Amino acid sequence: MTLIAEKPSLLFSDSEWDFEKLKSAYDAIEDIALSDLGLDVYPNQIEIIATEQMLDAYSSHGMPLMYKHWSFGKHFARDQMMYQKGFQGLAYEIVINSSPCIAYLMEENTMTMQALVMAHASFGHNHFFKNNYLFRQWTDAEGILTYLDFAKKYISKCEDEYGAEDVEQILDAAHALMDQGVFRYQRPPRLSEADMLAKIAARAEHERESFNDIWRTLPNTHEPDEDAEERQEAVRNIKLPEENLLYFIEKASPILKPWQREIVRIVRNISQYFYPQKQTKVMNEGCATFVHHYIMNELYSRGRINEGAMMEFMHSHSSVVFQPDFDDPRYSGINPYALGFAMMEDIRRMCEAPTPEDREWFPQLNGADWREVLKDAWANYRDESFILQYLSPKIMRDFALFALADDAEDSHVEISSIHDERGFRNVRETLASMYDLGAHEPNIQVMSANLEGDRLLTLRHTVHDGRKLDRKTMEDVLWHVHRLWGHEVKLEEKAA
Amino acid sequence: MNSFHFIDRRKNPKGKSLGNRQRFLKRAKSQIKDAVNKSLRDRSLKDLDKGEKITIPTKSTKEPRFRLDPETGERQWVNPGNKQFSEGDRLKKPPKGGGRGRGKDASDSGDAEDSFQFTLTQDEFLDIFFEDLELPNLVKRSLKEIKSTAYKRAGITVAGSPTNLNLVRTMRNAHGRRLALGRPSTKEMNALKERLFELERNYSPSEEEIAEKKAILIRLEEMEARRRWAPYIDPLDVRYNAFEPSPVKTTAAVMFCLMDVSGSMGEREKDLAKRFYMLLYLFLKRRYEQVEVVFIRHTHHAEEVDEETFFYSRQSGGTVVSTALEKMLEVQKDRFPAGEWNIYVAQASDGYTQGGDAKRCVELLSDDVMPIVQYYAYIEILDERELEVFSDADTGAELWRAYRSFAPQFRHFAQTRIARPQDIFPVFRELFAKGSKEAA
Numbered sequence: 062m063t064l065i066a067e068k069p070s071l072l073f074s075d076s077e078w079d080f081e082k083l084k085s086a087y088d089a090i091e092d093i094a095l096s097d098l099g100l101d102v103y104p105n106q107i108e109i110i111a112t113e114q115m116l117d118a119y120s121s122h123g124m125p126l127m128y129k130h131w132s133f134g135k136h137f138a139r140d141q142m143m144y145q146k147g148f149q150g151l152a153y154e155i156v157i158n159s160s161p162c163i164a165y166l167m168e169e170n171t172m173t174m175q176a177l178v179m180a181h182a183s184f185g186h187n188h189f190f191k192n193n194y195l196f197r198q199w200t201d202a203e204g205i206l207t208y209l210d211f212a213k214k215y216i217s218k219c220e221d222e223y224g225a226e227d228v229e230q231i232l233d234a235a236h237a238l239m240d241q242g243v244f245r246y247q248r249p250p251r252l253s254e255a256d257m258l259a260k261i262a263a264r265a266e267h268e269r270e271s272f273n274d275i276w277r278t279l280p281n282t283h284e285p286d287e288d289a290e291e292r293q294e295a296v297r298n299i300k301l302p303e304e305n306l307l308y309f310i311e312k313a314s315p316i317l318k319p320w321q322r323e324i325v326r327i328v329r330n331i332s333q334y335f336y337p338q339k340q341t342k343v344m345n346e347g348c349a350t351f352v353h354h355y356i357m358n359e360l361y362s363r364g365r366i367n368e369g370a371m372m373e374f375m376h377s378h379s380s381v382v383f384q385p386d387f388d389d390p391r392y393s394g395i396n397p398y399a400l401g402f403a404m405m406e407d408i409r410r411m412c413e414a415p416t417p418e419d420r421e422w423f424p425q426l427n428g429a430d431w432r433e434v435l436k437d438a439w440a441n442y443r444d445e446s447f448i449l450q451y452l453s454p455k456i457m458r459d460f461a462l463f464a465l466a467d468d469a470e471d472s473h474v475e476i477s478s479i480h481d482e483r484g485f486r487n488v489r490e491t492l493a494s495m496y497d498l499g500a501h502e503p504n505i506q507v508m509s510a511n512l513e514g515d516r517l518l519t520l521r522h523t524v525h526d527g528r529k530l531d532r533k534t535m536e537d538v539l540w541h542v543h544r545l546w547g548h549e550v551k552l553e554e555k556a557a
Numbered sequence: 558m559n560s561f562h563f564i565d566r567r568k569n570p571k572g573k574s575l576g577n578r579q580r581f582l583k584r585a586k587s588q589i590k591d592a593v594n595k596s597l598r599d600r601s602l603k604d605l606d607k608g609e610k611i612t613i614p615t616k617s618t619k620e621p622r623f624r625l626d627p628e629t630g631e632r633q634w635v636n637p638g639n640k641q642f643s644e645g646d647r648l649k650k651p652p653k654g655g656g657r658g659r660g661k662d663a664s665d666s667g668d669a670e671d672s673f674q675f676t677l678t679q680d681e682f683l684d685i686f687f688e689d690l691e692l693p694n695l696v697k698r699s700l701k702e703i704k705s706t707a708y709k710r711a712g713i714t715v716a717g718s719p720t721n722l723n724l725v726r727t728m729r730n731a732h733g734r735r736l737a738l739g740r741p742s743t744k745e746m747n748a749l750k751e752r753l754f755e756l757e758r759n760y761s762p763s764e765e766e767i768a769e770k771k772a773i774l775i776r777l778e779e780m781e782a783r784r785r786w787a788p789y790i791d792p793l794d795v796r797y798n799a800f801e802p803s804p805v806k807t808t809a810a811v812m813f814c815l816m817d818v819s820g821s822m823g824e825r826e827k828d829l830a831k832r833f834y835m836l837l838y839l840f841l842k843r844r845y846e847q848v849e850v851v852f853i854r855h856t857h858h859a860e861e862v863d864e865e866t867f868f869y870s871r872q873s874g875g876t877v878v879s880t881a882l883e884k885m886l887e888v889q890k891d892r893f894p895a896g897e898w899n900i901y902v903a904q905a906s907d908g909y910t911q912g913g914d915a916k917r918c919v920e921l922l923s924d925d926v927m928p929i930v931q932y933y934a935y936i937e938i939l940d941e942r943e944l945e946v947f948s949d950a951d952t953g954a955e956l957w958r959a960y961r962s963f964a965p966q967f968r969h970f971a972q973t974r975i976a977r978p979q980d981i982f983p984v985f986r987e988l989f990a991k992g993s994k995e996a997a
Contacts, residue, residue, distance in 0.1 A: 080563060080565075083563060084563070106562060106564065107562070107563045107564070108563070108564045108565075108566045109563065109564070109565045109566060109567055110566045110567060110569075111567045114566065114567075114569065116574075117574045120574055120577070129576045129577055129580060130577065130580065131577060131580035131581040131583070131584040131618070132581075132618075132620055133574060133577040133581075134574060134576075134577030134578040134579070134580055134581030134582070135581045135618055135673070135675075137574045137577060137578060137581075138578065138581065138675035138676070139673065139674075139675060141675070141676070142610075142674060142675050142676055168567055225580070229580070229584075233620075236620060237620065237621050237622060239622070240622050240623065241623065384637055384638075385638070386637060386638020386640075387636035387637060387638045388638065388640075389638070392638075395635070395637060460637040460638070461637060461638050461639040461640070462635050462636070462637055462639065463635065463636060463639040463642055464633060464634070464635050465633065465634055465635070465636065466631070466632070466633045467631065467632045467633070467634075467650075468630075468631045469628055469629050469630055469631070471650075472649065472650060473647040473648060473649055473650060474647070474648045474650055475645070475646070475647050475648075476642045476643065476644060476645065476646040476647075476648070477633065477644070478644050479639055479642060479643060479644055480639065481644070483644065484644055488635060491633045491634065491635050492635040494633065495634055495635060501625070502623075503623045503624065503625055505623060522623075524630070525630075526630045526631040526632070527629060527630030527631055528625045528626065528629050528630030528631075528632070529625070529626050529629040529630065530623060530624070530625065530626060531623075531624050531625065531626040532626070534621045534622060534623065534624055535623060537619065537621035538621045538622065538623050541621070
């Protein structure tokens with residue numbers, strides 16, 4: 062009798078979902094995530110949305126609140142087209158690095174998929190967001206939603222006041238410099254606190270109220286003195302060269318009006334917010350995929366989901382972690398889900414059942430607690446360092462990884478090393494360097510700005526390995542820089 | 558345990574990105590317009606009720622970023638799926654510009670696309686297509702006092718029908734009145750009643766409690782009385798939205814659509830003519846809500862028909878084109894006095910008519926029709942073989958030649974030819990392009 066009573070019940074047995082089932086599935090998943098895996102997460106907020114809303118969220122960086130700009134409309138049009146033609150499935154989920162951590166579930170998902178997504182997003186990604194050092198140091202999960210709300214309102218107010226076209230011009234120009242709008246080495250200032258934002262909004266309101274048409278003909282309305290001075294002070298404090306172009310322009314541009322500076326700052330802050338995500342694609346997706354895989358298997362072995370659900374899960378899981386070969390028409394780079402998941406599973410394997418090879422390569426993992434090792438990795442690495450530290454010969458063999466070297470002058474590409482004893486280290490280093498943003502994003506810095514004289518702004522691209530800037534896009538971007546700076550802009554390329 | 562909750566957002570307003578879409582369309586406007594016109598060339602009118610997939614160059618909607626030129630310098634990268642390569646193998650590079658993704662960089666900077674494809678909705682499509690078209694010479698604006706009226710909001714009244722009840726105003730008035738008259742709230746009374754029950758439960762009340770109980774009873778009675786003469790909602794509070802009829806100024810215009818459905822017009826020709834009118838009809842309905850449309854079809858005799866019959870019924874017979882013009886004049890005299898209406902005529906025919914009838918047509922046109930109309934468009938439907946024969950504007954079927962001879966006298970007369978479905982849109986644009994037909 063007691064045996065029957067103790068037998069755990071299935072969470073669900075058909076594919077339809079309802080809130081009751083979601084709730085009980087969530088509880089079961091949470092139990093495994095917290096007490097078995099020992100994850101540490103922000104409070105969760107789960108939102109059910111329809112397809113079109115998913116497309117909406119897609120097109121504006123996946124953020125629930127975003128200011129209006131034509132480029133988001135363009136992305137929406139493209140995504141919608143791809144989706145309707147069936148070229149591209151929709152992501153099953155979007156998750157936002159905020160506290161509470163917001164995850165979107167699509168209404169079309171089956172119950173199994175909802176469970177998978179909750180495990181993936183609300184625990185996997187959530188844990189990663191809360192614990193990884195990049196996110197902890199560089200983003201402000203509590204403040205981001207307030208800030209986006211402020212940004213959206215502020216920009217729409219600017220549109221009302223100064224015209225949508227003027228606002229669009231500033232946004233276009235700032236967007237062009239988004240990649241150069243982050244602090245890489247120094248911690249960015251925190252997002253303005255709520256009272257600071259209120260101050261900015263109040264100032265704009267004051268400007269509007271005290272606006273008097275009579276004064277409009279006077280040359281150059283000056284910004285409030287305290288701000289101007291504060292800004293001058295900031296400009297004096299910037300030590301050149303400065304890597305954050307948007308920051309420098311925001312502070313030092315001779316022509317921007319206060320509201321334009323604010324818009325540049327908004328774009329810069331959003332760019333900074335996404336910077337850690339660009340550096341942790343493999344780890345972030347790997348962590349979430351590992352977590353959902355573990356939890357779904359655990360649910361199955363505890364008898365909480367049936368074979369049918371398990372089969373459906375395996376099907377979608379295996380398509381998520383599918384890695385086509387380089388010569389496959391479906392190949393479009395290394396799948397971060399596949400690589401991240403394989404490496405994390407491999408870490409667990411090396412802790413539990415190491416081979417002699419593993420013992421030689423990773424003596425520290427031998428007999429270690431895989432939960433602790435993974436949690437440490439999730440907290441303290443980014444893609445580049447994680448691969449350098451943990452990519453094992455087994456994974457390189459499984460993926461049949463090989464490194465190539467190319468010189469633009471040469472008519473041939475050389476296979477520099479393959480997945481063999483001699484090549485492992487080089488393949489690993491090369492792969493790691495592919496995830497080093499420093500090597501792929503051009504290194505452009507402000508060298509000098511003549512603020513007293515002709516106001517010439519000099520930028521420098523430091524050339525590594527002879528890789529120059531693409532001329533066409535460079536000219537387009539410089540045109541935007543010129544628009545923000547108002548005076549001549551020069552860009553020089555110098556070998557490091 | 559962490560607290561968490563589900564939120565059902567499915568009912569949230571959709572189309573959050575509509576603003577972004579409008580901004581995008583505006584941004585790429587001129588290119589979208591080109592694309593729309595281009596796509597019309599090989600588009601059948603039947604598709605007009607669908608959206609249209611268009612491709613525009615990315616020029617005006619590019620989002621440039623600094624990026625490294627993959628054609629320069631030294632690069633190293635890793636690919637998965639090695640099969641036969643060994644260390645030191647040298648592979649010939651694919652010719653420049655050809656081949657698929659060159660390693661990581663090429664696939665990462667996927668913005669290299671040169672064109673951008675997306676779908677316009679039918680509304681967006683038609684708006685763009687009709688955007689710079691107009692009925693020429695729409696001049697007699699004030700000649701006719703149009704009697705049409707529309708109901709406009711006209712404030713708030715104290716009398717009206719229940720459907721126009723203004724709930725907010727009513728409740729606001731009621732609230733104010735209740736406050737002013739000190740109507741005791743239900744909450745207050747419930748509190749007293751509760752206290753009363755409490756006291757009543759006490760089997761051996763003290764003196765004080767008995768006194769309190771009495772006081773409460775009296776108070777409650779007072780309150781009840783007060784509530785009776787200060788009701789929750791009083792007829793005095795009720796307000797209605799008022800609507801007043803107001804005259805709407807419109808331009809009186811009528812479009813006569815004359816179509817030849819005689820035996821000489823083959824199915825193909827009829828189809829072309831119908832498509833042309835379908836487009837015209839869509840255009841008028843969309844841009845000039847108030848324009849009257851009169852459909853006249855003719856064989857050897859003409860009749861006025863409704864839209865349905867005009868577009869969908871089949872009929873055949875001999876050809877006397879002048880009957881259509883006579884019918885048109887008859888309808889016009891009857892219902893659309895020339896002094897008060899802007900009159901437009903579009904005529905479609907294959908150009909063949911009974912011997913001598915062309916002359917009659919020209920007479921009718923130059924004496925009776927042209928003086929009263931703002932614009933007359935004659936569309937000749939040819940088959941493709943004929944198009945080659947009549948490549949010169951001066952040669953053509955009987956009617957064409959006849960019209961050609963008198964057309965130069967009238968600047969508000971246009972004649973043109975359609976031989977293929979893809980001619981329809983350009984011809985239509987040509988006929989109704991803004992500013993192309995200035996008043997004579």
